[in-house]
Amino acid sequence: MKGGDDPNHQQRHILPRVRTPEARLRWRIFWVAFLVRLVYMTLAHQYKMRLVEDHFQFGWEAGRIARALVTGYGYADPFANIFVAHTGPTAWLPPLYPLLVAGVFKIFGVYTLASSWVLLAINCVLSAATAVATYEIGTRCCGPSVGLWAGWLWALYPAFMQYAVHWIWEMTVTTALFSWVLVLALRMREDGTHATRRWALFGLMWGAIGLSNSTLLAFLPICGLWILLKRRNDLARAVLAAVIFLACITPWIGRNWQVFHTFIPMRGNLGAEMMLGNGPGSNGLLMEYDHPFQDATQLRQYASMGEVRYVAMRGAMAKAFIAQDKPHFYADCLKRVFFFWAGVPHPADHAWIVEYGRVVSFSFLSVCGLLGLALALHRGVLASALFFWAFLLLPMTYYAVTVHARFRHPLEPLICVLGAYLFQSADRSRVWSWQKKSS
Incomplete structure (x- = not known):
């Protein structure tokens, strides 16, 4: 009998494919995560960006580059403002996210509410997809119970959705x-x-x-x-x-070679960032007051010298200062290690209870992730060595240069999985024994 005459063969192609319980669970996690983020972003008006500094907080440098692309100036002008219309070609940021923003600007308008909503909605989709990935990582490495907890934690825990619903930046895409x-x-x-x-x-x-x-x-x-x-x-x-x-x-x-006549592998701002993180007066945090988008003198230097010369100058200054006071640099690096895992202090205008809650939440997640990693390594959990290298290597550059809370975000799916593994591995028999003794 030919395949075309086989009724079972015909049935396999005619009947719709039935989803397995596993597939339905994945879709449930995705849709819950997506809708929670989208509804909150919309109802809380997170897409209404502040208009200060000529919309600079709408995507920061990525938004500026996207505007230059859409208006015909090419990949340029990361710090353009109402006083300096054009700051020249740039490699300050790698191109993926600025190009995404430019595509949205092209369709929905430059710095419009519609563009803001669409970009944050894209974030919501990607963050929801990360919930499914978190579920699979947990399931494959630590078992279905850990995977289930990790997937739903990513879907519903507010700390894991904050960047998706509020920040027009690359963290959600990268994660x-x-x-x-x-x-x-x-x-x-x-x-x-x-x-x-x-x-x-x-x-x-x-x-x-x-x-x-x-x-x-x-x-x-x-x-x-x-x-x-x-x-x-x-x-x-x-x-x-x-x-x-x-x-x-x-x-x-x-x-980059064609535009700047020099080798710039991915981004060209390292020297400037080194100075902002390690220059005179540094304390482990980024000295934003000396950044071209805040300091008029730095902006004029950047625009007049061009990005390559400006970054080289700032990098040379940073190296000279570090060589002059190495103990200060090492102390700043240790502070940045602490800030990466415990949280970066926020401006003083936050209520103390809000700041305290944020630091406790951020630190708690880090501690759970690190303890979970240690336990996974001790027990030889699948991919625990791979996770160790991720925890070691991903923050390394930030320890030496500068640190923000958002820099931890790509590691947070692993933190979520390992935290769930830590609590799922608790010895319930000992807890029950202690409860019986105390009663």
Whole structure:
């Protein structure tokens, strides 16, 4: 009998595919996470950005670059304002998020409420997708109970949704990409099927991560090697992934060479950031008062010198100051380690109870994640070594340069999983025994 005459063959193609309970659970987590974020963002008017400084808080440098792209000035003008209309070409930010903002501006208008709502709605979609990735990471590494708790925690815990509903910036995009590349790595290591396709996707996703937040690229070699330790026959496919990754980032590097006549791999602001984090008067925090978007003198220097010369000048100043007072630099680095995990102090205009609650919540999540990681390493949980390298490498640049609370966000899906694992691993028999003794 031919396949076309087989009634079972026909039935498989005619009847709709029935979703498994697992698939329904994933979709439930996604839709709850998405709707909670979207409804809050809309009803709380989070999309109504402050209009101060000519809409600068609408995407900050990314918004300025997007405006320049839409209005015909190219990838430029990250600090343009009402006094300095154009500040010249830039590589201050990698291009993925500014291009996304520019696409939304092109359709819905520059700095409009509609554009703000759409960009935050995109954040809501990506953050909800991260909830599903968090669920899968927890399930694959720690079991279904941990996966379920981690997925719903990401979906519903306010601290995990704050950037999606409020910030027009790259954190939500980067976190979604990073969480899903971890899911992909877990699938590739455990299951050798579709190997070529998965390695190609691996290279593509890391290319997107590099064009969104290049700091995470420090983790790329570790992630690839971790897969190859189990899939040693996939070396040729890993080379394919590397070629695809390079194909993703090469146009941006080529553009920078053509515009600035120098090699700028992903972003060109390191020297300026070093000075803002380690210059005279530094205390471990970013000295925003000396930033071109706040200080008129710095802005004039940036615009007149051009970005490359300005960044080189500021970098040389930072290196000279660090060499002059290395103990001060080391002390600032230790402070930044603390701030990365315990929370960055907010301006004094916050009510003390709000600031206290924020610090407690931020620190509690870090402690739970770190203790969960230690327990997972001790017990040899799948991918615990990979998670260790992520916790070690992702913050390293920030320790030396500058730190914000949002810099921890790409690690937060892992913090969520490991925190859930920590509490799910509690010895209930001892708790019950203690309760019986106390009664």
